[in-house]
Amino acid sequence: MRVVHIQTRLEGDVVLPQRLLSSLPRKVALFTTAQLAHVRGLLGEQLREAGKEVVLTRMRHTWEEGQLLGCSTLPVAVAADAFLYVGDGEFHPQALVIGNELPVFCFNPVSGKWCRFEEGWIRRVKRQRKGALAAFFGAKRVGVVVTTKSGQQRLSAALSLRERFVDKEFFVFLMDVVVPESLEDFPFVEVFVNTACPRLGFDDFSRFPKPVVNLDDVGIVW
Known part of the structure; x- marks a missing residue:
């Protein structure tokens, strides 16, 4: 089946609020969604005029510097004091929070509102992650979730777990759409490894x- 990707743009001017600019630290790593790639340069100019140093970096699985994918939760190797995400919703900036230690500021150009992610949400996510890792390393029977979706299928990586963790018994569950509730029929599994979308x-x-x-x-x- 042929897949065609068409990039769209958010129309209209994007102006960063003065209160947001005043709240940002000196060195900022700027990210937007693909829909705002055409104004990334203008956003950088606004930040520099406010006395900020702007850093752009290219993340894995992206086309260009400054583009952010919500499905990538890996750490970002960048020398900055904070992240600034410009776009709508919280799905994308949450990926920055999950994989990094820097503060994350967000500006929604549709609503005109901005915020900084709350420390409580960050602590809850990282505590949850730490507990799940402890469960994995202590488990003997592990379920591995693999999707058949294009771009997310990681069967070879799933099978490599058996070589890396020889003390564990792995059970591979192959499905198209990952429905976590369908795994309730396998109570012998102590913990699951997700190989589909990291989110x-x-x-x-x-x-x-x-x-x-x-x-x-x-x-x-x-």
Whole structure:
């Protein structure tokens, strides 16, 4: 089946609020979604005029510097004091919070509102992740969730777990759409490893019948 990707743009001017600019530290790593790639340069100018140093970096699986994917929760190797995400919703900036220690500021150009992610949410996510990792390393029977979706299928990486963790018994569950509730029929599994979209291990954590970790959590970068 042929897949065609068409990039769209958010129309209109994007002006960063003065209160946001005043709240940002000196060195800022700027990120936007693909829909705002055409104004990334203008956003950088606004930041520099406010006395900020702007850093752009290219993340894995992206086309250009400054583009952010919500499904990538890996650490960002960048020398900055904070992240600034410009775009709508919280799905994308949450990925920065999950994989990094820097403060994350967000500006929604549609609503005109800005915020800084709350420390409580960050602590809860990281505590959840730490507990799931402890469950994985202590488990003997591990379920591995693999999707058949194009771009997310990581069967070879899933099978490599058997070579890396020889003291564990792995059971591979292959499906198209990952439905965590369908795994309730396998109570002998002590913990799950998610090899599909990494956000399943965070956003849908409570839907899994047992703790769940992602591939990169156990040292396998997809």
